[in-house]
Amino acid sequence: MHSRPSKGSILHACIIKQQLTISDFEKEVARLKAEITTKDESESQGGRGTSEQNDLLIRMEHELLFLKNELMTLENIDSSLSCDKIEEGAVVVTDQRIFFISTSIESVDVNEVSVFGLSTHAPIYTEMKGKKKGETIQFNGLRYRIIDVY
Incomplete structure (x- = not known):
């Protein structure tokens, strides 16, 4: 990566x-x-x-x-704030993909890395909210390992 x-x-x-x-x-x-x-x-x-x-x-x-x-x-998102748990404004790096907890936006490419905009209203967010680096998320039969949150 x-x-x-x-x-x-x-x-x-x-x-x-x-x-x-x-x-x-x-x-x-x-x-x-x-x-x-x-x-x-x-x-x-x-x-x-x-x-x-x-x-x-x-x-x-x-x-x-x-x-x-x-x-x-x-x-209204302050990009200078660092997050240690999954919440609005957090970047979540998993073994499957990178999420930006913000709004529903199809993926955007940033420095050749694809990032998926995820709304706090999305069903998967309910499973993610509050989780931290090292934890896992189960959603729709997929398992995501959280590699980093920032």
Whole structure:
């Protein structure tokens, strides 16, 4: 394995990934709003498609709000704090993968190391919470040995 990525580097990569995801969602919401507006102005279109698009727009706006809240969670993590047990803000190195306890983010690559963003609401977090280096976690038939927590 490559050198251990710093918590600051991991947090920075997660924030950038979240910002890019939010940007993509904002563009899609704007596109959908423009499409709905265009259809509303055209009397030759039936109302059904617009209703489905309105439902999609509402779902996307809710997801966008969720993503922005997740970004705030990331921005509130102090990367200078060291953790000796698994809690929000901890980097957890296991024999299977590296987790960053923060928000649900697909893996990010930091210095050629893949780190998986894990929400405190994820079921596996319930099994991990409070554990320390040297302990093990059982989840979905997999066993994770905790190599390091920082």
